[in-house]
Amino acid sequence: MxxxxxxxxxxxxxxxxxxxxxxxxxxxxxxxxxxxxxxxxxxxxxxxxxxxxxxxxxxxxxxxxxxxxxxxxxxxxxxxxxxxxxxxxxxxxxxxxxxxxxxxxxxxxxxxxxxxxxxxxxxxxxxxxxxxxxxxxxxxxxxxxFDHPLFVSSFADAVRAAHSGLEGARTVFTAHSVPVSADAAAGPPSEGGYRYSRQIAEAARLVALEAGVPEYDVVWQSRSGPPRIPWLEPDIVDHIDVLHERGERAVVVCPVGFVSDHLEVIWDLDNEAAERAAELGMGFARAATPNxxxxxxxxxxxxxxxxxxxxxxxxxxxxxxxxxxxxxxxxxxxxxxxxxxxxx
CATH class of the missing domain: 3.40.50.1400 (Rossmann fold)
Incomplete structure (x- = not known):
């Protein structure tokens, strides 16, 4: 055609x-x-x-x-x-x-x-x-x-580059949060591969595997709904607090849910998350997006x-x-x- x-x-x-x-x-x-x-x-x-x-x-x-x-x-x-x-x-x-x-x-x-x-x-x-x-x-x-080799390899290289300046940093993958009900509506259980949260988790697994990162977390960012409606959690800033309590000294954040530096990336990560890490005395680096x-x-x-x-x-x-x-x-x-x- x-x-x-x-x-x-x-x-x-x-x-x-x-x-x-x-x-x-x-x-x-x-x-x-x-x-x-x-x-x-x-x-x-x-x-x-x-x-x-x-x-x-x-x-x-x-x-x-x-x-x-x-x-x-x-x-x-x-x-x-x-x-x-x-x-x-x-x-x-x-x-x-x-x-x-x-x-x-x-x-x-x-x-x-x-x-x-x-x-x-x-x-x-x-x-x-x-x-x-x-x-x-x-x-x-x-x-x-999300599972294309070129998409994965671009993020994997970006994660490696972010780690190069931070010894012993914890890797955290982020994506835009959505209401829990919307995620559940992304496909019946027999076709769970359509579900947004499962695709995010799979992309994070593939990137971590190629980047040589054995342990990592998947969290969320940029929720905008009223508090009474459950959204996917935990939030990246809250998770940085948890990492600090666990004794982590640095964090590399990879916005695997984004193809470019949307405003949510530069505000929620480069500003809010980075500032929270600095307040806690933690090292912080953000992996580049692929576009x-x-x-x-x-x-x-x-x-x-x-x-x-x-x-x-x-x-x-x-x-x-x-x-x-x-x-x-x-x-x-x-x-x-x-x-x-x-x-x-």
């Missing part, structure tokens, strides 16, 4: 102080997040001049992917669209249609399953196509890649080649391959369903 383009589909982020609150309102629409919580999160963005690094990092990664596509003889332009902020995916898909694109592959900037990490990108695709109408291109979403690594562009192009030339799907785990969709049709029944909200 032939394809005309690649759509790089991401979360989005503000690029100026006046965009912060409208962006956060887009992110939290319909979720009942109180205004005071929005104001608190807005301060995190204002700490960095109201600019999230995510759009810049996406544009840099797109540039690297375009070069890799060209180097491999694939003439596929790469379009950029976001779920929550400009460039909005609806506008991007409209431009693709105007440019004559009829069939495109979609790369979502998340390696994992789960509602927000996977299924919601299906909804973004469906919404964008509906907005464009009958001239909308066919959109095929690429699969999840600035040349292997990340190679990974994306390899996922593209699975569709355009039948390249084999390289995986390091026995978890089911998932996440690939055509125009919002999910890859497997029951995968990454949205959690039911409790009755009020």
């Amino acid at each position: 032939s394809y005309d383009a690649v759509l790089w589909l991401s979360f989005g982020g503000p690029e100026g102080p006046d965009e912060v609150m409208p962006f956060l309102e887009n992110v939290t629409r319909g979720r009942g997040v109180p205004p005071e919580r929005l104001a608190e999160v807005a301060e995190h963005y204002q700490h960095f001049g109201g600019v999230s690094p995510i759009n810049r990092l996406n544009r840099e990664a797109i540039g690297a992917v375009e070069k890799e596509l060209a180097a491999q003889g694939l003439e596929l332009p790469v379009y950029f669209g976001n779920r929550n902020w400009r460039p909005m995916v609806e506008d991007t898909v409209a431009r693709m249609a105007a440019d004559g694109v009829r069939r495109a592959l979609v790369f979502p900037t998340s390696a994992y399953g789960g509602y927000s990490a996977c299924r919601q990108y299906d909804e973004d695709i469906e919404r964008a196509r509906a907005a464009v109408g009958e001239n909308a291109p066919e959109l095929v979403k690429l699969r999840q890649f 600035s690594d040349p292997r990340f562009a190679e990974l994306v192009v390899e996922l593209v080649r699975e569709h355009v030339s039948g390249a084999p799907a390289r995986k390091l785990s026995e978890f089911p391959a998932a996440g690939c969709t055509v125009n919002g049709a999910v890859c497997a029944p029951g995968c990454c369903e949205p959690a039911r909200r409790p009755a009020r």
Whole structure:
């Protein structure tokens, strides 16, 4: 099957102080997040001049992917669209249609399953196509890649580099927390490989194995829901307290749940977690995320080649391959369903 383009589909982020609150309102629409919580999160963005690094990092990664596509003889332009902020995916898909694109592959900037990490990108695709109408291109979403050898090796090298300056540090892998109910909805028990927390744990195991780290912890960060709703725990800052009580003198934190330095990485880890470790007199280092690594562009192009030339799907785990969709049709029944909200 032939394809005309690649759509790089991401979360989005503000690029100026006046965009912060409208962006956060887009992110939290319909979720009942109180205004005071929005104001608190807005301060995190204002700490960095109201600019999230995510759009810049996406544009840099797109540039690297375009070069890799060209180097491999694939003439596929790469379009950029976001779920929550400009460039909005609806506008991007409209431009693709105007440019004559009829069939495109979609790369979502998340390696994992789960509602927000996977299924919601299906909804973004469906919404964008509906907005464009009958001239909308066919959109095929690429699969999840948390267990891809290039993803794992990039993180493993980053973990080794972080350890090089800290003797005897404890390795801690982090990922964005989600409500426990949302994690449970990521697939029936017989298909537990779709579950977000299990995929995070498997990615951490694979990275630790390749990095030569015999012992490690998996914790969570960036929870944003009301206290009455259980989220995946423990939190990274609380866990640093526990490590200190256990007598650990240093910690290496690897944000294995992220492909780039989102604001959650630079705020929750480089600021809050690092500051807590310093308060306790602990050494601290944070492993780099992969999208600035040349292997990340190679990974994306390899996922593209699975569709355009039948390249084999390289995986390091026995978890089911998932996440690939055509125009919002999910890859497997029951995968990454949205959690039911409790009755009020």
